[in-house]
Amino acid sequence: MSELSGIDIKFLAGVGPKKASILKQELKINSYEDLLYVFPYKYIDRTRFYKISEVKATMPYVQIVGRITALDEFGEKRSKRLVAYFTDGDDELELVWFKGINFVKPSLKPDTDYVVFGKPSMFNRKINIVHPELEEETKRKKRLEFNLQAFYLTSEKMKSSFLNSKAISKLQENVFMSLNGKIPETLPKYILEKLQLINLHDALVNIHFPKDTDILKKAQYRLKFEELFYVQLNILRMKQKRKIQYKGHVFSRIGEYFNGFYHNELPFQLTNAQKKVIREIRNDLGSGRQMNRLLQGDVGSGKTLVGLMCMLIALDNNAQACLMAPTEILATQHLETIQEFMQNMNVRIELLTGSTKKRDRDRIHSDLESGDLQIIIGTHALIEDKVKFKNLGLVIIDEQHRFGVAQRAKLWKKNQLPPHVLVMTATPIPRTLAMTLYGDLEVSVIDELPPGRKPIHTVHYYDNKRLAIYDFMHKQIKLGRQIYMVYPMISESEKMDYKNLEEGFENVNNYFDRFGIRISMVHGKMKADEKDMQMQNFASGKTQILVATTVIEVGVNVPNASVMVIESTERFGLSQLHQLRGRVGRGAEQSYCILMSSHKISNESRKRIETMVRTNDGFEIAEEDLKLRGPGDIEGTQQSGLSYDLKIANLGKDGELLQFARNIAAKILEQDELLSSEKNFILAKQLKRIQKAKINWSVIS
Numbered sequence: 001m002s003e004l005s006g007i008d009i010k011f012l013a014g015v016g017p018k019k020a021s022i023l024k025q026e027l028k029i030n031s032y033e034d035l036l037y038v039f040p041y042k043y044i045d046r047t048r049f050y051k052i053s054e055v056k057a058t059m060p061y062v063q064i065v066g067r068i069t070a071l072d073e074f075g076e077k078r079s080k081r082l083v084a085y086f087t088d089g090d091d092e093l094e095l096v097w098f099k100g101i102n103f104v105k106p107s108l109k110p111d112t113d114y115v116v117f118g119k120p121s122m123f124n125r126k127i128n129i130v131h132p133e134l135e136e137e138t139k140r141k142k143r144l145e146f147n148l149q150a151f152y153l154t155s156e157k158m159k160s161s162f163l164n165s166k167a168i169s170k171l172q173e174n175v176f177m178s179l180n181g182k183i184p185e186t187l188p189k190y191i192l193e194k195l196q197l198i199n200l201h202d203a204l205v206n207i208h209f210p211k212d213t214d215i216l217k218k219a220q221y222r223l224k225f226e227e228l229f230y231v232q233l234n235i236l237r238m239k240q241k242r243k244i245q246y247k248g249h250v251f252s253r254i255g256e257y258f259n260g261f262y263h264n265e266l267p268f269q270l271t272n273a274q275k276k277v278i279r280e281i282r283n284d285l286g287s288g289r290q291m292n293r294l295l296q297g298d299v300g301s302g303k304t305l306v307g308l309m310c311m312l313i314a315l316d317n318n319a320q321a322c323l324m325a326p327t328e329i330l331a332t333q334h335l336e337t338i339q340e341f342m343q344n345m346n347v348r349i350e351l352l353t354g355s356t357k358k359r360d361r362d363r364i365h366s367d368l369e370s371g372d373l374q375i376i377i378g379t380h381a382l383i384e385d386k387v388k389f390k391n392l393g394l395v396i397i398d399e400q401h402r403f404g405v406a407q408r409a410k411l412w413k414k415n416q417l418p419p420h421v422l423v424m425t426a427t428p429i430p431r432t433l434a435m436t437l438y439g440d441l442e443v444s445v446i447d448e449l450p451p452g453r454k455p456i457h458t459v460h461y462y463d464n465k466r467l468a469i470y471d472f473m474h475k476q477i478k479l480g481r482q483i484y485m486v487y488p489m490i491s492e493s494e495k496m497d498y499k500n501l502e503e504g505f506e507n508v509n510n511y512f513d514r515f516g517i518r519i520s521m522v523h524g525k526m527k528a529d530e531k532d533m534q535m536q537n538f539a540s541g542k543t544q545i546l547v548a549t550t551v552i553e554v555g556v557n558v559p560n561a562s563v564m565v566i567e568s569t570e571r572f573g574l575s576q577l578h579q580l581r582g583r584v585g586r587g588a589e590q591s592y593c594i595l596m597s598s599h600k601i602s603n604e605s606r607k608r609i610e611t612m613v614r615t616n617d618g619f620e621i622a623e624e625d626l627k628l629r630g631p632g633d634i635e636g637t638q639q640s641g642l643s644y645d646l647k648i649a650n651l652g653k654d655g656e657l658l659q660f661a662r663n664i665a666a667k668i669l670e671q672d673e674l675l676s677s678e679k680n681f682i683l684a685k686q687l688k689r690i691q692k693a694k695i696n697w698s699v700i701s
């Protein structure tokens with residue numbers, strides 16, 4: 001394959017400099033190889049030929065053999081239309097062109113058998129085919145044989161330079177014509193044999209020019225497997241290397257801080273899942289290698305407490321710990337939660353955010369450097385170069401999808417011996433995605449909620465039921481509960497949202513004011529202190545309803561709030577809805593999530609709403625999200641820095657194959673860690689190529 005990757009696409013027959021630059025711009029095709037790896041998005045059966053009498057306007061495509069009997073032109077200039085009368089010997093239909101007439105017309109020959117291919121439509125109660133593909137029957141028989149025609153995605157820009165799907169297909173053919181010999185294999189022979197995969201050359205020929213669906217499936221399987229296999233081989237290799245390279249703090253002592261807290265302070269029993277995860281983390285911390293662990297757990301599963309207990313292990317070993325959250329509200333809430341847990345313990349904990357006053361900031365900076373300050377909780381402010389530690393041993397990053405790779409890397413570098421890193425996320429990531437995005441991190445899962453929680457009752461209502469819902473809210477408030485009402489995010493370009501939120505606030509206020517019910521409002525465009533005040537009023541129970549945008553999406557913890565009303569549900573993504581719902585159900589009361597929407601919603605929105613109503617399980621929701629949206633859209637994949645540009649495999653659909661490929665890769669590395677054996681030579685070589693191409697594939701936390 002390496003030869004083909006070295007040949008500039010402009011040298012390919014039918015390309016030339018102008019088309020080459022368009023291919024580069026639009027599809028990132030630089031070489032012959034790049035072109036071969038642009039795969040079709042669909043295939044159409046070309047084995048079937050129709051008689052004109054059988055053709056209906058509803059058919060997606062038809063293929064007819066026949067001759068052109070006459071040509072006609074109608075109209076002037078821009079409205080000009082070329083019509084060819086086409087017969088199969090028995091019946092006639094019209095072939096029509098509106099564009100490229102000057103080019104098409106002279107090429108149409110009489111007394112020649114043509115194969116016509118295109119989408120039939122109805123015009124003036126007659127069937128016609130607009131802009132058909134036409135090919136002389138004799139030529140068709142000469143070219144590369146295939147029965148399924150491949151279709152390629154092309155842009156408007158490509159089409160206007162004559163690079164439509166058919167042209168791309170022709171170029172693919174030209175690549176194969178230019179070869180002398182076969183395309184070199186990229187998987188070792190023993191893998192091909194063991195898994196009964198077809199060779200690369202045949203796979204590529206048949207992905208573009210399949211003779212039948214059987215061989216097409218084999219080609220797709222081989223290429224998908226290879227793609228996923230190398231992704232996994234690369235990840236597992238990286239993980240292995242890092243284990244060897246990065247020595248970590250050895251936290252061998254479980255001492256006063258941890259034990260004192262565990263035995264004297266912990267107000268409840270840990271769940272089994274929490275215990276299991278703490279054990280896993282303790283093993284890592286004592287292993288001598290730097291920990292890089294992802295802690296997944298549904299909202300409310302008690303991750304913060306796990307984080308705190310790990311920090312205490314760091315303290316027991318004379319190291320400092322920091323906890324970084326994506327927003328000031330969250331960081332503050334973490335501080336409060338942790339301070340409450342720690343009220344009887346002698347530990348210095350402080351908050352550092354963008355709005356920390358200079359005097360406090362200076363003091364915090366110097367106390368971190370001297371080691372007097374043991375736990376620091378904060379936002380991005382923790383990353384600043386000025387923040388130095390005496391001995392930073394553990395970094396915990398909460399709700400990690402909001403942080404970029406570069407930011408995490410900066411924290412990493414704050415200590416000579418890199419700190420252990422625990423990334424906590426409440427956005428459950430489907431297994432397949434986790435395996436590719438975080439495949440080089442160890443993963444812990446808290447798959448159990450603290451006891452006594454009642455599942456949240458979720459219902460869907462259309463907007464016209466608003467009064468009934470207000471009434472329900474009122475009853476809940478009379479029972480002493482509090483309520484969130486969430487509107488879509490306010491952003492600069494969306495004046496509408498603001499209007500919705502303001503109007504919503506007015507409506508709610510008008511309705512509830514007479515009952516003496518108080519309402520807070522927060523949104524992203526508010527000043528921080530105003531926002532904090534409103535939040536505080538709600539948290540302390542001064543107000544009973546919080547009208548908000550999605551700023552409350554992550555982390556906010558008001559256990560007395562038991563109703564979540566979401567407005568314009570159709571405008572939220574699934575994982576966002578799940579996060580929002582997670583704001584209730586934190587106390588012992590039965591909680592409710594009410595999804596409001598208009599009557600006009602898309603099928604996809606409807607599916608999202610149905611999923612929410614059906615299940616409370618974050619992992620099930622994440623899998624559904626992946627199916628509905630595809631991996632590229634899942635929150636966090638862009639920022640994660642590990643965006644695998646998969647060309648053929650689909651993380652939403654090929655989960656099993658991914659797991660299979662990962663197992664194979666793991667087994668190979670188990671036997672040949674450095675891939676240095678003769679039979680794995682190809683693997684080592686391919687891996688190097690991949691790593692060169694993906695600069696991004698570095699350490700991710």
Ligand code: ADP
Pocket residue numbers: 268269270271274297298299300301302303304305426450451557586
């Ligand atoms: P998460 O961060 O995973 O969403 P939190 O750590 O905020 O969850 O925990 C949610 C609530 O559950 C908090 O009020 C916390 O004190 C409480 N909690 C945590 N662990 C337990 C437990 N084992 N038993 C009872 N309550 C718990």
Ligand code: MG
Pocket residue numbers: 303304426555
């Ligand atoms: Mg949390």
